[in-house]
Amino acid sequence: MPEGHSIHRLARQFTSVFSGQRLEVSSPQGRFSAGAAQLNGHILTSATAHGKQLFLGFDNDLLLRIHLGLYGAFDFGGDSSFLGASSIGAPRKVGEREIASDDDGAAYAGPPAPRGAVRVRLVAEHGWADLRGPTSCEVITEAERAAVVARLGPDPLQPDADAAEFAARLRRRASPVGLLLMNQEVLAGVGNVYRAEVLFRQALSPWRLGRDIREEEAKALWVDIVSVMNDGVAQGRIITTLPEHRDNGAEPVPREEAHYVYQRPSLPCRRCGTAIAGTEMGARKLYWCPKCQAR
DNA sequence: GGAAAATGATTAT
DNA sequence: TAATCCTTTTCCG
Numbered sequence: 001m002p003e004g005h006s007i008h009r010l011a012r013q014f015t016s017v018f019s020g021q022r023l024e025v026s027s028p029q030g031r032f033s034a035g036a037a038q039l040n041g042h043i044l045t046s047a048t049a050h051g052k053q054l055f056l057g058f059d060n061d062l063l064l065r066i067h068l069g070l071y072g073a074f075d076f077g078g079d080s081s082f083l084g085a086s087s088i089g090a091p092r093k094v095g096e097r098e099i100a101s102d103d104d105g106a107a108y109a110g111p112p113a114p115r116g117a118v119r120v121r122l123v124a125e126h127g128w129a130d131l132r133g134p135t136s137c138e139v140i141t142e143a144e145r146a147a148v149v150a151r152l153g154p155d156p157l158q159p160d161a162d163a164a165e166f167a168a169r170l171r172r173r174a175s176p177v178g179l180l181l182m183n184q185e186v187l188a189g190v191g192n193v194y195r196a197e198v199l200f201r202q203a204l205s206p207w208r209l210g211r212d213i214r215e216e217e218a219k220a221l222w223v224d225i226v227s228v229m230n231d232g233v234a235q236g237r238i239i240t241t242l243p244e245h246r247d248n249g250a251e252p253v254p255r256e257e258a259h260y261v262y263q264r265p266s267l268p269c270r271r272c273g274t275a276i277a278g279t280e281m282g283a284r285k286l287y288w289c290p291k292c293q294a295r
Numbered sequence: 296g297g298a299a300a301a302t303g304a305t306t307a308t
Numbered sequence: 309t310a311a312t313c314c315t316t317t318t319c320c321g
Contacts, residue, residue, distance in 0.1 A: 071300095071316065135304065192303085
């Protein structure tokens with residue numbers, strides 16, 4: 001999935017390639033036909049993200065709210081002004097790249113026939129975007145957008161996000177920090193990869209209770225999350241390992257060297273050599289180093 | 296050709 | 309905790 005960094009990349013992508021343009025909106029799959037009709041022919045005026053929520057605003061004061069869920073993804077195509085991302089969302093290829101390389105150099109001749117289950121297709125003059133498999137895709141009002149955001153914790157990718165607010169929300173609760181990092185009311189945008197990786201980087205046991213985490217530890221955790229997620233936005237990939245913990249200086253960083261613990265059960269810890277452990281927490285797979293993260 | 300897994304979250308029991 | 313939703317890719321027979 002698409003953790004917060006992917007959603008912010010999408011907001012940026014929509015702003016740069018579609019903002020200010022009149023869009024043809026349709027639902028080739030048919031499941032979003034009514035919503036598409038409300039937006040069809042309108043101009044995109046904004047594209048913003050909060051945590052894993054994406055909001056596309058139109059000139060009739062309606063917004064499209066999208067949540068990609070576990071495997072939703074956008075595909076993009078068009079002429080050279082669309083240069084860059086051709087796919088953002090759930091990984092579509094081995095290698096975990098969110099950005100696929102441009103395939104052909106042929107002139108742009110409009111969007112291709114929809115392939116598979118395309119919930120929404122957005123078409124502008126110079127390019128198009130297809131959305132598949134989202135958990136949520138609905139037309140809402142500005143008031144409804146505000147209500148959605150009000151229920152979420154601070155988003156580490158918002159420049160003005162408040163570290164103290166995160167610390168307060170974390171330290172108020174009795175649950176394990178491994179669960180709290182996935183709770184979007186505590187902070188918005190962290191998912192299963194970042195939770196495991198950041199806990200390792202901060203040498204925190206996933207079972208430490210929120211209320212037992214010291215203020216400075218919470219602040220340090222936040223600073224690291226901000227840093228690592230901004231890297232994710234910049235690179236279009238989640239890479240959390242430091243160069244000194246990789247085998248060589250290969251670029252781009254190979255998939256198997258991008259993480260400390262995520263999806264590395266029974267492999268040696270990059271820092272201490274202990275076998276990485278795996279279990280389930282919050283109905284999701286959790287990975288950690290029993291030695292580095294003893295407490 | 297079918298099952299399982301995947302960066303998620305809500306609702307029901 | 310378990311069931312449910314949404315779709316594609318990967319792996320196994």
